[in-house]
Amino acid sequence: MFENLSEKLDAAIKTLAGAKRLTEENVTDALREVRRALLDADVNFQTVKSFVEDVRKKALGQKVVAGVTAGQLMVKIINDELVELMGGEHKGIEMVPAGPTIIMMVGLQGSGKTTHSAKLANHFKTKGERPMLVAADVYRPAAIDQLKRLGENLDVPVFSLPGEYPVEIAEKAIFEAKRTGRNVVIIDTAGRLTVDEEMMREVANIKKAVRPSEILFVVDAMIGQDAVTTARAFHDRLSFDGVILTKLDGDTRGGAALSIRAVVETPIKFIGTGEKMDALEAFHPERMASRILGMGDVVSLVEKAQEQFSEEQAAKLEEKLRKNQFTLEDFYQQIQTIKKMGSVRDLLGMLPGMSKQLKGVDIEEDAFKQVEAIILSMTKQERNRPEIISGSRRKRIANGSGTKAQDVNRLLRQFDQMRRTMKKLTKGNMKAALKGMEMPAMPGGGMIGRKR
Numbered sequence: 001m002f003e004n005l006s007e008k009l010d011a012a013i014k015t016l017a018g019a020k021r022l023t024e025e026n027v028t029d030a031l032r033e034v035r036r037a038l039l040d041a042d043v044n045f046q047t048v049k050s051f052v053e054d055v056r057k058k059a060l061g062q063k064v065v066a067g068v069t070a071g072q073l074m075v076k077i078i079n080d081e082l083v084e085l086m087g088g089e090h091k092g093i094e095m096v097p098a099g100p101t102i103i104m105m106v107g108l109q110g111s112g113k114t115t116h117s118a119k120l121a122n123h124f125k126t127k128g129e130r131p132m133l134v135a136a137d138v139y140r141p142a143a144i145d146q147l148k149r150l151g152e153n154l155d156v157p158v159f160s161l162p163g164e165y166p167v168e169i170a171e172k173a174i175f176e177a178k179r180t181g182r183n184v185v186i187i188d189t190a191g192r193l194t195v196d197e198e199m200m201r202e203v204a205n206i207k208k209a210v211r212p213s214e215i216l217f218v219v220d221a222m223i224g225q226d227a228v229t230t231a232r233a234f235h236d237r238l239s240f241d242g243v244i245l246t247k248l249d250g251d252t253r254g255g256a257a258l259s260i261r262a263v264v265e266t267p268i269k270f271i272g273t274g275e276k277m278d279a280l281e282a283f284h285p286e287r288m289a290s291r292i293l294g295m296g297d298v299v300s301l302v303e304k305a306q307e308q309f310s311e312e313q314a315a316k317l318e319e320k321l322r323k324n325q326f327t328l329e330d331f332y333q334q335i336q337t338i339k340k341m342g343s344v345r346d347l348l349g350m351l352p353g354m355s356k357q358l359k360g361v362d363i364e365e366d367a368f369k370q371v372e373a374i375i376l377s378m379t380k381q382e383r384n385r386p387e388i389i390s391g392s393r394r395k396r397i398a399n400g401s402g403t404k405a406q407d408v409n410r411l412l413r414q415f416d417q418m419r420r421t422m423k424k425l426t427k428g429n430m431k432a433a434l435k436g437m438e439m440p441a442m443p444g445g446g447m448i449g450r451k452r
């Protein structure tokens with residue numbers, strides 16, 4: 001699911017490759033692609049429009065963060081907006097302490113009500129609750145059998161009363177649940193091919209009779225835009241509490257998942273990803289967004305960078321790099337910042353594609369130690385103007401840091417290299433920067449990167 005959308009969003013973000021900051025122009029270009037990607041994914045037109053506007057506003061108000069490219073910032077902004085669009089936080093089903101918790105399933109024919117009634121029963125059973133299923137779809141004898149069969153397999157009781165009306169069945173089921181100590185009652189109702197008055201009246205009557213704690217609207221993600229229309233019709237009539245989006249394992253373009261919440265303003269609570277009983281997932285907007293973008297790790301990277309680099313610091317550093325005034329003193333400060341951001345392995349592993357490359361690679365977490373010791377043994381003057389470090393100074397520094405003169409030499413050479421690499425980094429070229437991080441071997445055999 002979402003492969004197409006993911007690919008196109010990725011392409012949209014790639015239009016920012018090499019860009020140092022987000023500008024009116026490159027944001028507009030990227031957003032044109034984002035818009036197309038969302039429309040192609042069958043996201044509701046209005047939803048797309050406001051989504052793109054929100055991203056634009058955020059992107060243009062964005063502050064510079066050192067070590068983060070325009071593209072990465074864009075990923076973060078789009079991610080946050082996707083999370084917001086899908087409802088922010090995960091919302092589950094609240095249990096009614098006095099019980100029983102009554103859940104009514106509604107939706108069109110074939111949307112997956114019966115299957116998901118059973119999946120939910122399974123879900124509650126696994127959590128140690130005592131569910132009961134209720135067959136309130138009386139129009140097709142096969143419907144009752146279907147639920148009975150599913151209940152049997154799960155060892156969950158199925159309540160049915162052949163020949164009675166759905167409202168009576170539901171009422172008596174609640175009675176039975178209380179009598180037998182069942183604390184979750186899941187009512188499976190009948191569906192129709194299209195929204196019709198008769199169906200609406202029936203579910204509305206059940207609602208009135210048993211006052212469900214949750215009405216869940218079950219909708220097939222494969223029907224795309226129609227999911228939104230149907231959701232609206234059901235919501236107008238029933239004001240349901242949550243949505244179960246089914247068949248996300250199929251060939252869906254994903255638009256429903258992205259539009260439904262914005263249109264009906266009720267959370268998607270679960271998603272169905274298959275016919276089997278365990279193919280039910282709690283819906284988490286953050287996880288879904290990261291699945292869609294396929295770049296959850298970039299998001300955390302940007303978050304960490306935003307936490308660590310103050311804007312002022314970033315601007316200063318940038319200026320220094322631009323004027324080629326980056327000193328060992330600054331280098332030392334940068335090491336401290338990187339150390340604050342977490343382990344080197346974690347940091348590198350967060351970059352897309354890197355975790356695979358890092359497999360089996362030994363990263364010395366102490367790689368910076370010797371570098372720090374050498375820099376700390378220098379005078380302020382030496383740190384700011386390394387070119388004054390003569391032979392005798394080198395010896396003194398080596399002695400002071402417990403290293404050899406060659407180690408000091410190597411650091412100075414590498415610092416020079418680093419300076420050039422950092423310059424590339426400010427051009428927003430992450431690849432070049434990464435290469436730079438791997439390149440400078442640390443003195444004393446310590447090395448950020450490959451073990452020899």
Ligand SMILES: Nc1nc2c(ncn2[C@@H]2O[C@H](COP(=O)(O)OP(=O)(O)OP(=O)(O)O)[C@@H](O)[C@H]2O)c(=O)[nH]1
Pocket residue numbers: 107108109110111112113114115116137143189190191192246247248249250272273274275279
């Ligand atoms: N691939 C896949 N198939 C599903 C999913 N949920 C349901 N199905 C299948 O979709 C078909 C319809 O599911 P039902 O649960 O019977 O749908 P319903 O809403 O109860 O249908 P009616 O009772 O006729 O209104 C069945 O063949 C299910 O196995 C899902 O998440 N993924």
Ligand SMILES: [Mg+2]
Pocket residue numbers: 113114115137143188189191
């Ligand atoms: Mg059914």
